[in-house]
Amino acid sequence: MATDFHLPDLGEGLPEAELVQWLVAEGDTVTLNQTIAEVETAKAIVELPSPYAGVVTALHASAGDVIEVGSVLISFDVDGAEPEAPTEPAAQVAEPAEERAQPNLVGYGAAPRGAGRPQRRVRSGARPPAASDTAVLEAAPHDAIHAEPADVLRERPRSTPPVRKLAKELGVDLALVEASGVTGLISRTDIETYAAGIRARESSASVPATAPASTTPMDGERVIRIPVRGVRKHTADAMVRSAFTAPHVTTFHTVDVTATSELIASLRSDRSLADHRIGVMAVAAKAVCLALIRHPELNSRWDAENGEILQHRYVNLGIAAATSRGLVVPNISDAEQLTLVELADAIGQLAETARAGKTAPGQMSGGTFSITNVGVFGVDAGTPILNPGEAGILALGAVRRQPWEHRGEIALRDVMTLSLSFDHRLVDGEQGARFLRDVADILREPGRAMLLR
Structure with a gap:
């Protein structure tokens, strides 16, 4: 039937x-x-x-x-x-x-x-599956993995729709392109670099040796049209809605985090923790969870329909993740109940899943507070936009070794700037400043976390 x-x-x-x-x-x-x-x-x-x-x-x-x-x-x-x-x-x-x-x-x-x-056969001339492909390709039968290249079976190369469209426009066979990122997804840069290499080889074969071959990915079309779909469209809509709904205020605080750096180095040298990647993001996440308990105003939501402010007695901590598909902010449920090691593991798993495009829709909603780490891009500070429905978002800047006043003298210290954006309908300036100071105090002296409850 x-x-x-x-x-x-x-x-x-x-x-x-x-x-x-x-x-x-x-x-x-x-x-x-x-x-x-x-x-x-x-x-x-x-x-x-x-x-x-x-x-x-x-x-x-x-x-x-x-x-x-x-x-x-x-x-x-x-x-x-x-x-x-x-x-x-x-x-x-x-x-x-x-x-x-x-x-x-x-x-x-x-x-x-x-x-x-x-299973699908590899196109003629395609590379055999690399070790990194296991992050995004389904496992092939054992005998197929070790077969001759003509008989190797694998899934279609993984990429996003805009990247596939670009590949089609440039005449690039995705099966011949090597993904440069850790996720195994083929990116725009991978396509443009591959296309530039083709043009360079063609130019060197058709022009005198004295004529330099062009290798810039800007050759060809002067304008490339990219449909606004999927995550990019969702993020754009959410940011516009947030920016024009919640009155944003951003405050900054620069703090000496040398003690946090020393704590992280100590934990990483502990063999019993070798399987756990504990970094500044995990320590900051723990500091945020502790500070939110003392400052519930930052862990609240504006309910315009009922004319109420909803204060959450749990923390669903959003972690902003930059992916080839755009920015996503999945969250860790009940993060306040997790230890530092558990938070580090959850953040690592969340980021890996997000970059592979496998985050469940349920993980992308229900967040109560978010963190974004702009420091990984070498940026010191920023004015992050609130995730819709949340009262606050904290941006972590780059940790820099620089001269700093320490115990009455000038010394080289690890210094980081924190940027806190909050919804001024829910949070007064004083409340935002006190919350930011508490987070900074924990990062300056991680042992202070033992005093909080």
Whole structure:
């Protein structure tokens, strides 16, 4: 029986998604819960499991298409019209059948990664999978990994829709491009560098040796149009909404963090903590959680509809992560309950998942306070914009070794600037300043955290 599968609600009320790639083709036989496609929402890349076992009869969209929720995505020839029961308990309850004909497939019980996926052959001349590919490619069978290059099977190269569009415009085969980042995602820079190399080789073969070959990625089109979709569109909308809704105030404080640097060095030299990467972000996160307990005004939300201020008695700590798809701010639930080591592990896992585009939609909402680390880019300070619905965001500047007054003398010390933006409807200037001072005091003397409760 012919059965259509409509794009389900992927969570958070998102109205549309962009098809990243099909993992099946017309004529393929699929099993229940087999992953059939990857789609990109405004918040994450989501794998779609099949609610049917049968034969694919039609694909109703192509990679790069933006599809509205409820639109027909794929058609099957199945034995029955009703979807079979999922093989695992659903993580989210589907809406009643009388209200929706199509189940909500978020957490529907998809098969483990790699199970039942059709493998694809490497295009002619493509590089064999590198060790870094394991971060983004599904594991191939053991014998396929060690086969001759012509027989090696792998998934389509991973990249974002704008990058694939750029590759198409420049005539670049993604299968020939090496991803330079740790996530394994091919970036715009990778495409432009590869294209520049091709042009350089072509130029050197067609012009006299005295004519320099152009290697700049700015050659070719003078203007490149990039569709504003996915995470970039979501971030832009959120920042505009935040900037024109909440009256922002930013205050700064420069602090001697030498003691924090020494603490981090001591922890990293401890063999029992060798598997945990504890850095300044983790220590600052712990300081923020402790300070929020004393200053709940910074951990609150403005409820305009009911004319109330909601003070949270928990901390869902947002961590801003720069990815190839744009800025995302997933959060760590109940961060105030975690130890320093647990916070460090959570931050590392959160960043890795975000950069791979695998953050669950639920992790992108419900935050109560956020931290962004501009110091990793060599920046000393900034005026961060609030994540919508939150009362405060703290920016960490670069830690610099510089002359500083210490115990009545001038000495070389580790110094960092903290930038706190807050919603002036919820937080008075005095409250914001006291909170920032408490965070700074902990970073200046980590032992002071023992005095807080």
